[in-house]
Amino acid sequence: MKKVRIFITLKEGVLDPQGKAVQEALQANGFPEVADTRVGKYIEMSLSDSADVAQEVQRMCDKLLANPVMEEYSYTVEEGIKS
Amino acid sequence: MKFAVIVFPGSNCDRDMYHAVRDGLGEEADLVWYENANLADYDAILLPGGFSYGDYLRSGAIASVSNVLNQIKQKAETGTPVLGVCNGFQILLETGLLPGAMLRNEKLKFMCHYETLVVERNDTLFTSGYEKGQEIQIPIAHGEGNYYCDDATLETLQQNNQIVFTYKNNPNGSRANIAGIVNKAGNVLGMMPHPERAVEDLLGSKDGLALFQSVLHHWREMYVTTS
Numbered sequence: 001m002k003k004v005r006i007f008i009t010l011k012e013g014v015l016d017p018q019g020k021a022v023q024e025a026l027q028a029n030g031f032p033e034v035a036d037t038r039v040g041k042y043i044e045m046s047l048s049d050s051a052d053v054a055q056e057v058q059r060m061c062d063k064l065l066a067n068p069v070m071e072e073y074s075y076t077v078e079e080g081i082k083s
Numbered sequence: 084m085k086f087a088v089i090v091f092p093g094s095n096c097d098r099d100m101y102h103a104v105r106d107g108l109g110e111e112a113d114l115v116w117y118e119n120a121n122l123a124d125y126d127a128i129l130l131p132g133g134f135s136y137g138d139y140l141r142s143g144a145i146a147s148v149s150n151v152l153n154q155i156k157q158k159a160e161t162g163t164p165v166l167g168v169c170n171g172f173q174i175l176l177e178t179g180l181l182p183g184a185m186l187r188n189e190k191l192k193f194m195c196h197y198e199t200l201v202v203e204r205n206d207t208l209f210t211s212g213y214e215k216g217q218e219i220q221i222p223i224a225h226g227e228g229n230y231y232c233d234d235a236t237l238e239t240l241q242q243n244n245q246i247v248f249t250y251k252n253n254p255n256g257s258r259a260n261i262a263g264i265v266n267k268a269g270n271v272l273g274m275m276p277h278p279e280r281a282v283e284d285l286l287g288s289k290d291g292l293a294l295f296q297s298v299l300h301h302w303r304e305m306y307v308t309t310s
Contacts, residue, residue: 010186014231015256017191041140064148067141067177069184070231 001046002053003078008066009040046081053077084302086112087125089155089171091146096132096169100279104129107282108295117151126302127164128155130171132224132277142185142227143173152178164208164298165271169225172263172273181266181273182240183232189256193226197287198276199251200262207247207265208301209272212293218251219290221276228275230257230264243267248274 010016016038023037043065047053057075066073088100097114104112112129115122122128135146146152152174159165159180167175175181188194197220202213213219232240237258240246248263255275263274278291 015186015189017187017189017229017256021191064144065140067144067184069176069182069233070186 001081002049002051003081004045004047004053004057004075005078006043006045006057006061006065006073006075007040008043008061008071008073009038010070011072014070084110084126084299085124086110086127086129087115087120087122088112088129088131089117089120089151090114090131091117091133091135091149093135093137094131094133094170096277096279099277100129100131100168103279103282103291103295107279107289107292108299110299117146117149120151120154122151122154122158125158125163126306127166127298128158130155130165130167130174131279132169132171135170135174138170138227141173141177143170143175143177146170146174147177156180159266159271162268162270164301166209166294166298167271167273168277168279169228169275172275173227175271175273180271181264182236183230183258183264185227186229186231186256187227188225188229188254193224194228194254195224196222198223198254198262200248200276201251202247203249204244204247204265207269207272207297209265209294209297210247211300212297219293220281220288221278221291222280222287223254223276224280225255225275228257229255230261230275232258240264247272248276 018039019037026034061073086104090097202217205213205215245264249260250262253260265272278294281288281291
């Protein structure tokens with residue numbers, strides 16, 4: 001099996017009110033150095049070894065997991081997970 | 084005229100929509116469960132508000148890839164009026180029938196109150212019963228109604244005259260005060276405010292009724308011949 005980890009965040013330039021609120025709370029709690037805080041989503045899944053992982057993951061993200069109008073995504077693939 | 088109100092798991096304004104058509108407008112409506120739906124015989128499609136699939140992933144995202152949306156897309160292509168309100172608007176955005184996306188409200192709060200909308204266009208099949216520039220009282224109820232699109236899309240919306248309703252006092256941070264937009268052909272309307280909750284005085288406003296009356300008027304003009 002392959003372990004896929006997908007990270008989805010709002011695009012740069014899209015206002016992230018949630019990230020802003022988190023950042024302000026951190027700054028108010030003794031972390032004044034915090035900047036550029038973005039809140040996103042993390043999705044993990046297992047895919048069978050036969051799958052063309054990169055292509056499949058991109059198709060999943062474009063079709064459902066991310067909304068290209070406002071979000072961007074990245075992913076990592078860990079090979080050789082024992083099922 | 085026969086309206087289909089599409090019901091997803093988590094829809095919660097379906098009965099308001101049903102009530103608006105049946106009791107406000109006096110026309111036929113069915114609550115149509117999204118699975119195995121057959122929309123062939125319906126003259127208009129209504130996507131109600133609520134939290135389809137619990138807003139999992141993104142508001143409207145999972146409903147937007149359900150099979151019934153393929154049928155709705157086909158109906159939309161042939162000119163059938165499609166109205167998406169609140170979560171219904173989010174579904175129309177997610178499925179690509181309308182451009183843009185919804186972000187969380189600027190102030191991160193769920194907001195539920197009346198807003199003043201400005202009718203920017205009264206030459207659509209949804210708004211012929213209003214005056215251009217008319218101000219109407221329609222309630223909003225959403226946490227993610229902050230309409231977003233990039234500069235190029237906004238320009239296209241403005242050039243094609245697709246902005247139908249704007250907020251007089253922008254409550255949520257929406258770009259260009261957008262409260263409702265249509266597709267290029269003008270038969271698909273998405274809006275965050277709830278016209279179906281403003282169809283009789285008892286509800287505080289009946290400014291939403293003219294929207295449903297406009298749709299009926301259009302249908303009669305198109306399909307009912309009198310001798």
